[in-house]
Amino acid sequence: MEYQISANSRANQDAELQIKEANINFGTTAGTANILPNPAELFLGAFSACMLKNVERFSKMMKFSYTKATVDVHTKRLENPPRLDHIHYDLKIYSTDKKLNLDLLQKNIEKHGTIYNTVKLSCTITGTIKKV
Structure with missing residues (x-):
């Protein structure tokens, strides 16, 4: 069994995981530290x-x-x-x-x-x- 995901981010913005048909946003900036998961x-x-x-x-x-x-x-x-x-x-x-x-x-x-x-x-x- 193998697993694969993709992720992306842009400078000064938060990031996103793409897993199968789901997109999961996560925090990489100080502005969303209390909103998005780290x-x-x-x-x-x-x-x-x-x-x-x-x-x-x-x-x-x-x-x-x-x-x-x-x-x-x-x-x-x-x-x-x-x-x-x-x-x-x-x-x-x-x-x-x-x-x-x-x-x-x-x-x-x-x-x-x-x-x-x-x-x-x-x-x-x-x-x-x-x-x-």
């Missing part, structure tokens, strides 16, 4: 998307139902050298299904998530999964 936030978005995709994937394999899943991700940027040091996630699964095994779901997400496994090679990851 590269670190896009990175955390990819991490979150990986987790949510795997919730859907494993709901089929583990045969549980859910109505919604949400994830909050937090990290801190270190300065020298600039990097993200530790990522913490809180994943909530909205479900009344008694077949939902949270420990197994977390194990599967952490073992089979492409972005998750890529990130854990460079920084620590901790997190919780709760049924709501």
